Amino acid sequence: MANKCIKCGTNKSVTWYYTSGGYLCENCYEENKTNRLIDIKNSIKDAADWETYSATDMSEIFWRELAYYVKHPNKKSLALLRTCTLWASHDNHALSNSFHNALRWAKIDLFVERARTDLPEE
Secondary structure (H helix, E strand, O other): OOOOEOOOOOOOOOOEEEEOOEEEEHHHHHHHHHHHHHHHHHHOOOHHHHHHOOHHHHHHHHHHHHHHHHHOOOHHHHHHHHHHHHHHHHHOHHHHHHHHHHHHHOOOOHHHHHHOOOOOOO
8 A cells, every 4th residue: 555645645756754744755755854954054043052962953954055055155154054053063073073074075164164255144
């Protein structure tokens, strides 16, 4: 018997995600996840704000913001990259190491970038 998405009603998905309310298709799951991550990143003002969120969410936001920042440098993404890096340094060595290596690979020095005066807000 095929699963049916509780959000869009489709029964054509390769991957299904079970929630307490039923199944979500892959597209609806990703849309919900993206919306949840946007809410989280909009709530972050400083590094300590990450304490209430999972390392998984922080990692996902870091990688999305890094990809965006590489193509579109801006103050908001830079601030998120910085808070992720600072909190990971405090809380999760493996994640901190991953962030550090990713920034090096992308040739982004957070201290140099913070001193830039030509960055748009977003």
